[in-house]
Amino acid sequence: MTRSITVQNLTVARGGKRVIHDISFGVAPGQISALLGANGAGKSSTVMALAGAIPTDSGKVRLGDETLTGLSPDRIRRHGVALVPEGHRVLGQLSVEDNLLVAALDPSATARRAGLDRVYEIFPELAERRRQQASDLSGGQKQMVAMGQAFIARPDFMIVDELSLGLAPTVVRRLAEALKLAASQGIGVLLIEQFAKLALDLARHAMVLERGRLVYDGPSATLRENPEILHGAYLAQ
């Protein structure tokens, strides 16, 4: 079962200052949505609020009929929202396989095996390195592990904070294919990406944040065809 995520009138304050102002949007099952904006526009704050890592001031986040607002990050994950955090962080002392298994939600041996098989099918390069210590992986392989940790939890909704940061184009293409696969299987994806072109190529739906306000919410094709909308938001910051 896959469900839409709905954000209603979300307001977030950090350090006593309002950084997200009353934003509303939705991501449907199987849809890739890009969230764009200049440095400091509020992308990470939005993502962290959705994942429960920082509190919300007001507003509501729902996955299907369930309200996620106010739940802990772990509860939100168990409800079906997987976050791939910025910086392809892994548990360096653990093997690739143990990194994946710590993220599995269903403890049964059958489910864990099926989860690993699913991740290794998406990223065969991780299967070859399953016993390798994660700290020895390349940046791209670490990002595969981070994405694998999301996939193994069988989420309804995936948030990817900076897919391509610091990674080579060939690796980014592989990761982009994995996101498309996720969407084709009904997972809703919210992609935060500094390279607008990549994000707009991947996503059919896009949003632009400017100083904590949503200034565009619509087809990504419109942003591709009217780059001044995006330039305006980046310059205004």
Ligand SMILES: Nc1ncnc2c1ncn2[C@@H]1O[C@H](COP(=O)(O)OP(=O)(O)OP(=O)(O)O)[C@@H](O)[C@H]1O
């Ligand atoms: N820990 C914090 N405490 C107080 N204010 C913060 C904190 N982190 C971020 N901010 C402020 O919140 C606002 C939004 O920042 P945020 O990091 O969400 O933007 P962003 O679009 O993700 O930018 P970047 O791409 O640089 O990460 C900025 O004004 C920033 O200074």
